[in-house]
Amino acid sequence: MNRRDFIAAGGLLAATSLLSATPAWARGRRLRMGVIGTGMRGQVHLTELLRRDDVDVVALCDIEPIMLRQAQAMVAKAGKPEPKLYGADGDVNAWKRLLETRGLDGVIIATPWEWHAPMAIGAMQAKVAVGCEVVAGITLQDHWDVLETQLRTGTPYMLLENVCYRRDVMAALQMVRAGLFGELIHLQGGYQHDLRGVKFNDGNPAHPYDSGVEFGPKGWSEARWRTEHSVERNGDLYPSHGIGPCAMYTGINRGNRFTRINAFATKARGLHDYTVEKSGGTTHPSTKVTFKLGDVVTTTLACANGETILLQHDTSLPRPYSLGFRVQGTKGLWMDLNHGVHIEGRSPPHEWEDFKAYQDQYEHPLWKQYAGDAAGAGHGGMDWFVMHAFVEALKAQAPMPIDIFDAVTWSAITPLSEQSIAQGFQTLDFPDFTRGQWQQRKPIFAFDARY
Numbered sequence: 067m068n069r070r071d072f073i074a075a076g077g078l079l080a081a082t083s084l085l086s087a088t089p090a091w092a093r094g095r096r097l098r099m100g101v102i103g104t105g106m107r108g109q110v111h112l113t114e115l116l117r118r119d120d121v122d123v124v125a126l127c128d129i130e131p132i133m134l135r136q137a138q139a140m141v142a143k144a145g146k147p148e149p150k151l152y153g154a155d156g157d158v159n160a161w162k163r164l165l166e167t168r169g170l171d172g173v174i175i176a177t178p179w180e181w182h183a184p185m186a187i188g189a190m191q192a193k194v195a196v197g198c199e200v201v202a203g204i205t206l207q208d209h210w211d212v213l214e215t216q217l218r219t220g221t222p223y224m225l226l227e228n229v230c231y232r233r234d235v236m237a238a239l240q241m242v243r244a245g246l247f248g249e250l251i252h253l254q255g256g257y258q259h260d261l262r263g264v265k266f267n268d269g270n271p272a273h274p275y276d277s278g279v280e281f282g283p284k285g286w287s288e289a290r291w292r293t294e295h296s297v298e299r300n301g302d303l304y305p306s307h308g309i310g311p312c313a314m315y316t317g318i319n320r321g322n323r324f325t326r327i328n329a330f331a332t333k334a335r336g337l338h339d340y341t342v343e344k345s346g347g348t349t350h351p352s353t354k355v356t357f358k359l360g361d362v363v364t365t366t367l368a369c370a371n372g373e374t375i376l377l378q379h380d381t382s383l384p385r386p387y388s389l390g391f392r393v394q395g396t397k398g399l400w401m402d403l404n405h406g407v408h409i410e411g412r413s414p415p416h417e418w419e420d421f422k423a424y425q426d427q428y429e430h431p432l433w434k435q436y437a438g439d440a441a442g443a444g445h446g447g448m449d450w451f452v453m454h455a456f457v458e459a460l461k462a463q464a465p466m467p468i469d470i471f472d473a474v475t476w477s478a479i480t481p482l483s484e485q486s487i488a489q490g491f492q493t494l495d496f497p498d499f500t501r502g503q504w505q506q507r508k509p510i511f512a513f514d515a516r517y
Contacts (some may be wrong), residue, residue: 099173100126102174104127150164177199195222196223197226227476252373253376253391256378257381258388261292262381262384279352298358301329303359307389313472323369328491329487331363332361336382363483364376365479436454471507
């Protein structure tokens with residue numbers, strides 16, 4: 067089978083094989099899972115795996131002994147069998163040995179971004195299913211490489227984008243499907259979150275947030291690796307939280323696609339000012355760093371069906387958390403920032419209504435069924451849903467709810483936005499990772515089946 071036929075077959079599978087209920091043969095199946103990256107995010111995923119009675123966590127990998135020991139203790143506290151440990155010796159290639167674990171069904175990748183592509187490729191080559199934290203790769207070539215490996219090996223790959231499972235986001239999806247907004251015209255989303263206290267700390271594992279101005283080798287947790295991206299790169303570094311739901315609403319890769327992209331970046335001031343203020347005006351080395359990442363990066367996407375989507379990345383300035391969703395059509399719109407909705411002919415003229423009543427009326431079936439199970443899980447329950455989706459799809463040998471085409475399409479916004487900014491805010495063609503199959507792929511998305 068050549069590559070084009072393989073892609074066509076994959077599109078047909080996604081369109082036909084999602085079942086209305088988990089098949090009986092899969093319900094009793096147990097999965098042997100590994101976790102690569104047991105830091106703070108990895109431990110969130112580990113928590114969800116340990117809550118399940120259909121998963122055995124058989125292997126853990128991290129090159130930070132402290133985090134590896136914490137993860138090991140979590141398994142023990144849950145009363146689960148002792149997993150095999152990798153990486154305590156500091157070997158950055160220990161993950162490769164984990165992938166050799168006999169009978170390993172899947173692996174969760176929750177490491178620094180630059181490791182996602184090589185680790186996912188290695189796992190898929192080893193026929194180990196991948197649940198990868200967001201950011202599928204760094205360069206555009208990374209995304210093509212991850213895609214080609216998945217298509218060549220057929221190994222399942224899911225991007226663990228939890229915001230697609232946010233309660234109000236899923237209710238808005240039901241409203242889109244019910245036609246309340248009419249024909250969609252324009253959408254917005256983003257990652258608008260003050261991360262200054264995440265990108266810097268004092269290097270003490272006990273103080274991961276808001277504790278100093280160290281980063282890189284002297285920092286801890288995300289400050290050790292994430293801040294360097296703000297030094298070296300200028301673009302939308304974290305697009306999937308915003309674009310995932312917008313792509314879901316507009317049927318991207320399933321009857322629609324991105325066609326053009328451009329990006330603009332402001333000047334960079336926020337991180338420098340933070341280090342000066344946090345260090346008390348001293349001459350700490352961090353105050354001398356030149357940060358390349360613009361404080362606010364605005365990216366615009368054009369779609370084949372005529373919609374536009376605006377994304378904003380805003381993590382270096384003081385601001386409350388907001389993803390800034392807006393879904394606007396010919397009959398009305400929803401905005402999450404004001405928890406407001408306006409539907410022509412239903413809402414009072416020129417007035418917002420509170421979204422709560424609409425959310426209750428259009429509650430997604432998944433939330434109706436599983437809200438109790440997700441109670442107490444991270445990010446308001448979203449982390450339970452995204453892990454449940456991955457595990458159930460893997461058990462049933464069904465297509466991944468957020469599949470390889472979604473993963474690379476959403477994540478590729480980062481290198482493309484970097485390229486646009488570097489070329490004077492030029493508008494670029496958006497690559498078609500499906501190679502034309504978006505026209506035949508049916509609008510079955512992550513949220514139509516049992517998970």
